[in-house]
Amino acid sequence: MTVKDSAVLRRALADRLAEAGALRTAPWRQAVEAVPRHEFLRGGFFERAGDAWRAVPADADGWLERCYADESLVTQIAGTIVPGDIRGEILREPTSSSTLPSLVVRMLEDLQVGDDDRVLEIGTGTGYSTGLLCHRLGDDRVVSVEVDAEVSRRASVGLGSCGYFPELVIGDGLAGYKDGAPYDRLVATCGVLELPHTWIDQTRPGGIILATLCGWMHASELAQLTVGTDGVAHGRLLTGHVSFMLARPQSPPPLGMLPDLDSGKERTTQVGADVLDDWDARFVAQLAAPHTQRLSLTGTDTTQHVLIDVQAGAWAVLTQHGEQWVVRQGGAVQLWDAIEDHLLRWRADGCPSLDRFQVIVTPEGQRVSWQKV
16 A cells, blocks of 8 residues: 555544544544554564564555554564564563554543643653644644653654654653643553652643553553642543553562462451452552552462562462352561452442542542442
8 A cells, every 4th residue: 555545544544433432523533634653653563473472564464554453553572672673473571552543542532632732741652642742732832751762762753754843852751841841731651550749740730631540450540630729630530441551660570489378377358369350340459459460370279369569578369269268368468458458348339430430649649539339
C-alpha cells in the first residue's frame, strides 16, 4: 500500500473508534484522520510468538495495515532491544509500546482539553499520542516527558516527519516538568502505584489529571482527578480495565530466592486465593498491598498460591483443601491479614464496582475509598 492508502486506513480507523465509543468529538476525529500512526512505527514492532516475541519489520507484508489496527504494538523489549536488533524470537518482557488507538483516543477525550490548554504528557513512547495532542492544540502547548533517551529520540524523528515539534523532555516522568508549569491538563501513558503530588503541584487549580493506578498484581484502572485550590486533587475511577506498563522507577523488584514456605503461621481463611482471579477484587486487594507480587507453584497434589512483598520482607501462601482455604504467612507483616480484611470490608459494603471508587491525593499521600452499594 502507498502513503496515499494510509489516509484511507486512518479514516477507517476513525470510523472504528467512533463506532466503539472511544472517539466522540470532531477535533479528535480530525487528529486521528490527520496523524499517520505508521510514521511512529518505522522501526517495526514485535508480535507474540507463543511465550516469546518476534520482530515484524516495516517492509513485512501487512505492516502498514497492522499499524492501523486497534491493537497495542510492542516497540521495545528488555529496556534496550528494538525489532531491528534481533532475528528469531526473544523471551524478555516488553518495556515500550504504541498503545492501542482506542485507549489513546479515549484518554484524550476524557482529558477534556480546551483549545487554549497546555498539556503535560508523561511517557512519550512512540510519540503517536503526542502527535495527536500537537495536531489538536499546537506544538507550543504540548510538553512530553520520557525516561528513556533513545525512545524519546525515535519519537522525535516520528514527530518531525509529521511536522510536529513539541517540547520533548528526557527525565523521570514522576517528577513532571516544573519548568513548563503550571499546566491545564496532565495525562500519563504509564501506570503508577501512587499518583505523585508533584503532578498536582504542576497542574493549575481546576486542571485535570488523567493517570492509571496500578499494583504489582496487575489490576489497574484509569483515574480522573481535578486539582483544587488547596493543592489536593479529588476524582474517581473511570473503569474499563485500562492497562499500561508501569513507570520504570516503580517496576517490581526481582523476587529472588523464595522464602521457606513451610515456615510461618498457618490458619484457615474466609477468602481464598481464587478471588484474585476477579479484576475488581484484585484491585481491592492491591489497595491493601500494592507492593505484593503473585505467582503459583503447581505440585503433584496441590497448587500453592504465593504472594510476596519483597520490600516489606513478607509473604503468604494459600492452598485449598476441599472447600476450605488455608493460609500460611511469614515475615515482617501479616500480608494476607491485610488483604483479607480489605476484601471482607468491600464485600460487606456490597462489592461496589470500581466506578464507585474515589481517589484523593494530598501532600501526605494517596487515598482510595469506595461508596457502599
